Amino acid sequence: MRKTTYIQAINEAMRDEMRRDERVFLMGEDIGHYGGLFRVTRNLMEEFGEKRVIDTPISEQGFIGMATGAAMVGLRPIIELMYMDFFLVAADQIFNQAAKMYYMTGGVVNVPLVLRGQHGGGKRYGSQHSQSVESTFAQFPGIKVVTPATPYDAKGLLVAAIRDDNPVLFLEHKMLYFTRGDVPDADVDYVVPIGKADIKREGTDLTLATFSYTLLQALEAAEELKAEYGFDIEVVDLRSITPLDMETVLASVAKTGRLLAVHESQSNCGIGAEIVARIYEEAPYLLKAPARRLGMAPVSIPVSKVLEEEILPWKKNIKAAVLEMLR
Amino acid sequence: MTKPSLQASIPSALADVATAKVTLPNDELLKMYRSMFLIRRVEESLLELAESGKIGGAMHTAIGHEGSAIGAAWALNKTDYLTCTYRGHHHSLARGMDPKRAIAEVLGKATGFAKGKGGSMHFVDPSLGLMGANGIVGAQVPHATGMALAARIRGEDRVAITFFGDGALYQGLMHETFNMAQKWKLPVIFYCENNRYSEMTPISRTSSVSEIYNFVKAYGMVSVQINGNDVEVVYATVKEAAARARAGEGPTFIEGLTYRLSGHMAGDLETYRTSEEIEMQKQYEPLAVLQQRLIERGVSEDQLEKIRAEVEAEVEAAVEFAQDSPWPPIAEAYTDVYKV
Numbered sequence A: 001m002r003k004t005t006y007i008q009a010i011n012e013a014m015r016d017e018m019r020r021d022e023r024v025f026l027m028g029e030d031i032g033h034y035g036g037l038f039r040v041t042r043n044l045m046e047e048f049g050e051k052r053v054i055d056t057p058i059s060e061q062g063f064i065g066m067a068t069g070a071a072m073v074g075l076r077p078i079i080e081l082m083y084m085d086f087f088l089v090a091a092d093q094i095f096n097q098a099a100k101m102y103y104m105t106g107g108v109v110n111v112p113l114v115l116r117g118q119h120g121g122g123k124r125y126g127s128q129h130s131q132s133v134e135s136t137f138a139q140f141p142g143i144k145v146v147t148p149a150t151p152y153d154a155k156g157l158l159v160a161a162i163r164d165d166n167p168v169l170f171l172e173h174k175m176l177y178f179t180r181g182d183v184p185d186a187d188v189d190y191v192v193p194i195g196k197a198d199i200k201r202e203g204t205d206l207t208l209a210t211f212s213y214t215l216l217q218a219l220e221a222a223e224e225l226k227a228e229y230g231f232d233i234e235v236v237d238l239r240s241i242t243p244l245d246m247e248t249v250l251a252s253v254a255k256t257g258r259l260l261a262v263h264e265s266q267s268n269c270g271i272g273a274e275i276v277a278r279i280y281e282e283a284p285y286l287l288k289a290p291a292r293r294l295g296m297a298p299v300s301i302p303v304s305k306v307l308e309e310e311i312l313p314w315k316k317n318i319k320a321a322v323l324e325m326l327r
Numbered sequence B: 001m002t003k004p005s006l007q008a009s010i011p012s013a014l015a016d017v018a019t020a021k022v023t024l025p026n027d028e029l030l031k032m033y034r035s036m037f038l039i040r041r042v043e044e045s046l047l048e049l050a051e052s053g054k055i056g057g058a059m060h061t062a063i064g065h066e067g068s069a070i071g072a073a074w075a076l077n078k079t080d081y082l083t084c085t086y087r088g089h090h091h092s093l094a095r096g097m098d099p100k101r102a103i104a105e106v107l108g109k110a111t112g113f114a115k116g117k118g119g120s121m122h123f124v125d126p127s128l129g130l131m132g133a134n135g136i137v138g139a140q141v142p143h144a145t146g147m148a149l150a151a152r153i154r155g156e157d158r159v160a161i162t163f164f165g166d167g168a169l170y171q172g173l174m175h176e177t178f179n180m181a182q183k184w185k186l187p188v189i190f191y192c193e194n195n196r197y198s199e200m201t202p203i204s205r206t207s208s209v210s211e212i213y214n215f216v217k218a219y220g221m222v223s224v225q226i227n228g229n230d231v232e233v234v235y236a237t238v239k240e241a242a243a244r245a246r247a248g249e250g251p252t253f254i255e256g257l258t259y260r261l262s263g264h265m266a267g268d269l270e271t272y273r274t275s276e277e278i279e280m281q282k283q284y285e286p287l288a289v290l291q292q293r294l295i296e297r298g299v300s301e302d303q304l305e306k307i308r309a310e311v312e313a314e315v316e317a318a319v320e321f322a323q324d325s326p327w328p329p330i331a332e333a334y335t336d337v338y339k340v
């Protein structure tokens, strides 16, 4: 084991898979010569050349469509979107084309494509550069949604995503990029399976199911709730949204009797609402109190620091929600 | 990695330019100079504020791009619609937006023109015809074209101008819009601020077309390439395009060659270009060109200095105003979702 940043973990996953499998190639804006706006694709053009690391014009619909086409005939493209918000410019190619291809063709043509990039609030980027999109993507069968919170999970899940035969959305919260964590040595080939949650903190009083950056916020909230109120919160890292590992969530709620689902996409019709609905459908008898969700307030994301802090479902808001449930 | 060298400096790159050129009276040029210097100082002040951590997110300044904003603002009326990109401070200030409200907005303060909700990428003020800057490359172009359509439907004598970068031409919606604008002869002016870079990538690396103004020729659109750093050239060209639009002759595409002297955004390390390249471009930048012209036409250095001192004081006061302004009340986070 050694420590790396989240960025480096992702960079290594791409590098290793490109070394291992010559079908893997990259497309995106500023990713080649410059190495990516956030330096996530750094040095990859030097190693793999312009043929496999392609600097595109600002043509998201075009190059995501092209990646879909290349994937349909057996290549394994990885697309970097500079800001995940720009997926909307290419929405038809993602949702009507890539996601549905396998089903529409009766299992004859599949699309092994990875769409990755950074998203999320916290840096005052405003309404068109801060959204979290996992709940939107979860509405479309055929595309997997992966949301790692640690460098270890990021590397293992990206390797899994690249090897997956389906389109996979791989979400990197911008606040995670410079976080550090343990990652196996460079020569260790490991995979974190898509669709498997992980308990990041054990507890007995309440299950907090979350992922990506709100996981770090939830862990901090849990420590403070312990220190300040003596509550023991169990924090489940979902790691993937599609498929969703409800089994782990149910097992945790069997222990705690309480469930709070937290995420940065909209609360309204978000993945938290889905998790809460499933608890009521599958095991309502486990609950000692009503299950709840906490997501983004139903507004676009403002630039002003004070307003952004107010609406993000981060530590302060997580603690408030937990306290309402436990008192 | 490879540092691009610009194939041509601005004057020699003016290929088949067939544009009008005017000589504006000195008092008008002095007003332009004042506005241009104000934009420059606001942008520089904002960069300083960003460096000290007071501005988050992505802030794109237009240092070097002022010629297009000033020339167009003088050629059009405030009733003419304007949309632009995230790099849009200059257009708003050139149309007369109060620098106090502009800087306050970028800082996320309650006194900003959008109460701190929109910030640097979303400058807007309908009372000045400023119908919005946009964070999504290309998105503002159909908007302006739709405003031109609205003017046509209502029978109003208004034109719309939309500014976009060289990087925007590769978005499909641009071409959908060009076709409709030309087919319906809409009163719209497409102004490309070609600074030869799309973020950190020189446009020559990803474009199959080397002269951007050629793009729309297939649609039958009138298209010219001009020196976007010369306010008199920009003024004359936009004026002519507006006259064509008002006469029902349809859209005009203007490629204004320019160069951004600042980074793509605050904090840009600019490893993708050389300092020699930037130095070389400084001799063509709009403020230097205008200053030189004024001197040549008999304006004294003292007169210019007086203007600069006034502007310095105004911008300093605006920065102070913005910094001293309160944060928006928290309840503001929940308003403006729906109009009631």
Ligand SMILES: Cc1ncc(C[n+]2csc(CCOP(=O)(O)OP(=O)(O)O)c2C)c(N)n1
Pocket (backbone or CB within 6 Å): A029, A058, A060, A082, A086, A089, B085, B087, B135, B136, B137, B164, B165, B166, B167, B168, B193, B195, B197, B198, B199, B264
């Ligand atoms: C649809 C979309 N894709 C990508 C981006 C990220 N982005 C912001 S500015 C920019 C470069 C635009 O270059 P250009 O159009 O030449 O304008 P300039 O910034 O040079 O003024 C890119 C890629 C975006 N904002 N929107």
Ligand SMILES: [Mg+2]
Pocket (backbone or CB within 6 Å): B165, B166, B167, B193, B194, B195, B196, B197, B198, B199
């Ligand atoms: Mg450009």
